[in-house]
Amino acid sequence: MLMQCGHEKDKGSSTTHCSECAHVGELTAIRDRDYYTAYLAGDYLTTFVGGTLLHVVSRRTGKTRYTPSGGRYQLTYLTAVDPFGRTWSGQGLGEGMYVRLRRKVR
Ligand SMILES: [Zn+2]
Numbered sequence: 001m002l003m004q005c006g007h008e009k010d011k012g013s014s015t016t017h018c019s020e021c022a023h024v025g026e027l028t029a030i031r032d033r034d035y036y037t038a039y040l041a042g043d044y045l046t047t048f049v050g051g052t053l054l055h056v057v058s059r060r061t062g063k064t065r066y067t068p069s070g071g072r073y074q075l076t077y078l079t080a081v082d083p084f085g086r087t088w089s090g091q092g093l094g095e096g097m098y099v100r101l102r103r104k105v106r
Contacts, residue, residue, distance in 0.1 A: 023051035030054075030082055036101045040092055045080055045099060054080035054088060054101075061094075 001009045005021050026047040030036050038045035038053050045054040059078035066072055076094045080101065081087055092099035 019049040019051070022049045023047055026051065026053060027083060031084055034103045036088070036103075037098055038090075038101065040076065040078070040095055040097060040099045042095075045090075045101070054082045056080045057087075 003009050003018050005018050007018050007020050010019070026049070030053060038047060040056075043056050044052045045056065047053050057079050059076055062075040062077060064072055064074050073093060075091050076099070077089075077091050078099065079087060079089050087104045088101040089104055090099040090101035
C-alpha cells in the first residue's frame with residue numbers, strides 16, 4: 001500500500017508517518033544549519049526517526065563532573081561528518097543520548 005508521498009507503507013505499521021521522507025527532511029535541515037541535535041548510536045548520529053545522519057570519526061569521554069546536588073556525569077566529546085562531507089563537533093551525555101552539534105567552519 002502506498003502512502004500519500006508515494007512510498008510503500010511499512011508492513012505492520014499503522015501510522016501514516018513516512019520515516020523515509022522524514023529522514024530526507026532531516027538531511028535537508030542539517031544542510032542549511034550550523035547547529036543541530038541528534039542521537040548518539042555507536043559510530044553514528046541518528047535522527048529522531050532512526051535514520052543515519054552523521055558518521056562519528058572520533059570521540060572521547062571527558063572527566064567526571066558533579067552537579068550541585070551531588071550527581072555525577074561525564075560528557076562525551078565527538079567529531080562527526082555529515083552526508084555533505086562537512087565536519088561537526090558535538091558533546092552529549094553518551095550512548096543513546098542527545099548530542100548537541102556545531103558545524104566547524106574551515
Ligand atoms: Zn515517503
